Amino acid sequence: MKNLTPFDPVPLRAHFPALQLEVGGETAIYLDGPGGTQVPQSVIDAMSSYWQHGGSNSGGPFLTSRYTDDITNAARAAMMDFYNARRPEEIVFGQNMTSLNFSLSRALARTWQPGDEIIVTRLDHDANISPWLLAAQDSGAVVRWLDFDPTDCTLRLDLLPDLLNEKTRLLTITYAANAVGSITNVRRAVELAHAAGAIVLVDSVHFAPHGLIDVQALDCDFLISSAYKYFGPHTGILYGKYELLDELMAYKVRPAPAKPAGKWETGTQSFESLAGVTAAVDYIASIGGKASTRREQLVQAMRQIKAHEMALSQRFLSGAVQVPGLRVYGITDVEQLAERTPTFAVSVEGLSAEAVATKLGEQGIFVWHGHYYAVAVMERLGLLDEGGLVRIGFVHYNTFEEVDRVLHAITQLK
Structure with missing residues (x-):
């Protein structure tokens, strides 16, 4: 070594x-x-500063509401940089990763037919398993399991081609195992799944504080994490390719925005937490020293x-x-x-x-x-x-x- x-x-x-x-x-x-x-203290200060300034709900024609919109936009831009997304509209905030995953699973399940297939892995956190098991149960989809090697707890990607076929609609996979730390070759998994015509969702919750995320390089369709795993507040953040977020039907109240990312952000967000998200990303970035971006x-x-x-x-x-x-x-x-x-x-x-x-x-x-x-x-x-x-x-x-x-x-x- x-x-x-x-x-x-x-x-x-x-x-x-x-x-x-x-x-x-x-x-x-x-x-x-x-x-x-x-x-870090900067996250604590950012969140308390929002409360001290005085915030309001978003979308209003007055000072405190515009302040909230600025906080939200800044957080979206920060997470766009963190994930290397193409545009801020590809960033969706929610209560936590689990809640976002349940919302996404419900929306995707509407597109499945009985007999369609999805693939989950035995290496995943249950927040990236149970939502999909329930969605498959509701839609009549078949669940296939990708195993891991118990000797070193690494995912058996060599078995993935045997599970993929023309009926596969989704592969949902962990970037790194929260239990044992194994990192998955997600890029290879995405290539295999896309070749079969399947969508890929990546759970990066455990990976995010330890490695660089690049959704464009991975070419994944969705990726999800929770900011409290990387020095921020309890907020979930979903990345989705814009065209998928746009075309899928989100479960939302009728006055909610019709376009990403607003249509996926159900209810009022924790705006003070969004201030903390930006501060957390900025804290990590500060470790990198001076750079142009x-x-x-x-x-x-x-x-x-x-x-x-x-x-x-x-x-x-x-x-x-x-x-x-x-x-x-x-x-x-x-x-x-x-x-x-x-x-x-x-x-x-x-x-x-x-x-x-x-x-x-x-x-x-x-x-x-x-x-x-x-x-x-x-x-x-x-x-x-x-x-x-x-x-x-x-x-x-x-x-x-x-x-x-x-x-x-x-x-x-x-």
């Missing part, structure tokens, strides 16, 4: 008030990022973030093999770090996942346990009824010292 030259996260940590929390006299370690990251800053930032997170992963995996009874699921080869995020599902011999998470939590080390809504993953691994696994997730604000501390804490568990 080539030497990695990560950036120093310490100066960036000063931007995050929550990272100063202490438990028992020790600085807390946030390793629960896959369930939601902490936010925000998109170029994001490209540079994600390159640095990836390098640092790969170094964290290398440190964790190298130390994990020295911890008796610790098992890491997923990719463990340090030569394949580019193929995974720094998210690790682990078990400790003799202890339940809940017991491990509880004991670590008492020491100020925050990790998740259970299935983390990756129900199909835990079922495939045979661990769902056994309480699932412990999930240790690093992001760019984590340090080598925190990696060492969690490994040491695990060695002391009894």
Whole structure:
């Protein structure tokens, strides 16, 4: 493996008030990022500033309403840069990824006939499975499952051609697995699906804080994420090719706009959260330093973030093999770090996942346990009824010292 030259996260940590929390006299370690990251002060300020300024609902002919429209437009432009969408109208905001996915599944299901087929994967979060299972049930479509290899938890894209045929209407696929960190070759999956005439939706919720998203390069039809996974507020963001958003029938109230993206944004949006979305994107872009455009800053930032997170992963995996009874699921080869995020599902011999998470939590080390809504993953691994696994997730604000501390804490568990 080539030497990695990560950036120093310490100066960036000063931007995050929550990272100063202490438990028992020790600085807390946030390793629960896959369930939601902490936010920098700039996001907090942006959201509170909206309230302090005084906002109104959108579309009104007066100052505070125009201010809200400006906030919304700025957020749409920010996410256009973050996704590398072609136009701001391809960006749709919603309560969260799950709600947006249910809305989209209902709209797409109207276009299916009994006997049509869709493909879901066993590596996905259930928010990218259940909406489609229900949509298939309502429309009479057949569900086909794309499996993953339980030895390293990588998606079996080699099996995808056998599932695709002239009846396939949709492939819905994860960019990175929230449970085990495996990154999918989405571009290849899109090529295969499009060759069969199918639409592709990508769940990028877990991938978004760890890698650069480029919907034009992927050529996916839809892509979805949640800003609270990348240092922002609890808001979901859907990308859709303009022509698809335009032609599909959205379930909406009658006075709602008829054109993207407004027709897909049901009800009043959380405008203060949209201010936070822009601030979150700008925070990530700031890591990239000076560049002529925000998109170029994001490209540079994600390159640095990836390098640092790969170094964290290398440190964790190298130390994990020295911890008796610790098992890491997923990719463990340090030569394949580019193929995974720094998210690790682990078990400790003799202890339940809940017991491990509880004991670590008492020491100020925050990790998740259970299935983390990756129900199909835990079922495939045979661990769902056994309480699932412990999930240790690093992001760019984590340090080598925190990696060492969690490994040491695990060695002391009894």
